Amino acid sequence: MKKENLTFIRKTGSEIESVFDDLAALRIAVFHDFPYLYEGSVAYEKEYLKIYSNSKDAFLFAVYDGDKMVGATTCIPLTDETDEVKKPFIDAGSDVSKIFYFGESILLHEYRGLGLGHRFFDERESHAKSFDSYSLTCFCSVDRADNHPAKPTDYRPNDLFWIKRGYQKEPSLVSYMQWLDIGDNEETLKKMVFWVRELQGL
Template sequence: MITFERLIGKEIEPYVEQFAWFRLNDFKEFPYLYDGNLEHERENFQKYMDEEQSLLIVAKDGEKVIAVSTGIPFDSPFMGKESADLFLQNGLNPKDFYYFAETIILPEYRGQAIGRDLYKMKEDFAREMGYKEVCFIAVEREEDHPLRPDTYKSPKNFWGHLGYEKLDISVSFEYPTIQASGKTEMASNLMFFWKKKI
């Protein structure tokens, strides 16, 4: 039986290590191709605990953690100024938005509507906190990218089905990126924003 646990702010602490491993394993795959390290992931996620409206939803099959999903106010200092400025430049108020960060599901549990439930729970939380809209960013890779697996299925249709729309607002993040050669290099990665009114 799949169960869900909602944790806010400092309640997140017991899952810092597990969340870090989820990110490292999942984001190493296409399309993110992120080759990070555990210490950085731990430090990064611990910052969530300083934000009173940060959110972690954990899905479990019995005692086994099978999915994690996070959120944080878009105007949180943790998010940095660049994204907020981009929204202001495009006539959007950052304070109206709650930001959805990772949603990671173990491969063997995908296709069971767990992702849909996680998004709904995050939308419900954002609504409870008084937000009018939610948003997230997703990396964009070219169709003929050499590391794109033949079996890769873009989540764009899933997001569209949930009511999210892709914005013409993008940002680039530099991080250790796996190259076609198999080597890891610091590279800029283009990401686009998606949003939904709630």
């Protein structure tokens, strides 16, 4: 795969709704894999993604190969996120109005290794800094057991990549999100742990 064959788009606020179908399909494809094991539906995804189109300061950066979205990343003011995402920061006494939340950072397997993961962080951090009113960025990741039966033998978590980007894992900041795992009949709660970085110096 050649990077020069790819095209990029940026959208904010209500503009993001125009690519809901593409983004929903990509999220379902990528989150199907461990550690998320997400059994998603386009209808559910499009309903969830409305938080981005309803936030005037939300941002999407996406990668296309032809007319197919092959990678995407999003961010949004934490104040515009769901209650379960805001709760750990509210409980910790943080000023959520100073925090920008980074959503998904997803890329199909065959497009990895091209530096797009770094590009995703660059784009989101640049967007968050453009407001002058945010001091912290954060994102969360699912915390699966090391002995999970679906864990591939060659699985490597993204922790080292995130640390190199300057993010620190904060075990005290925990949320729980509910979704349907592949092969299950009922949704179950998953532990989500947050990673944070100060915006100064970025």
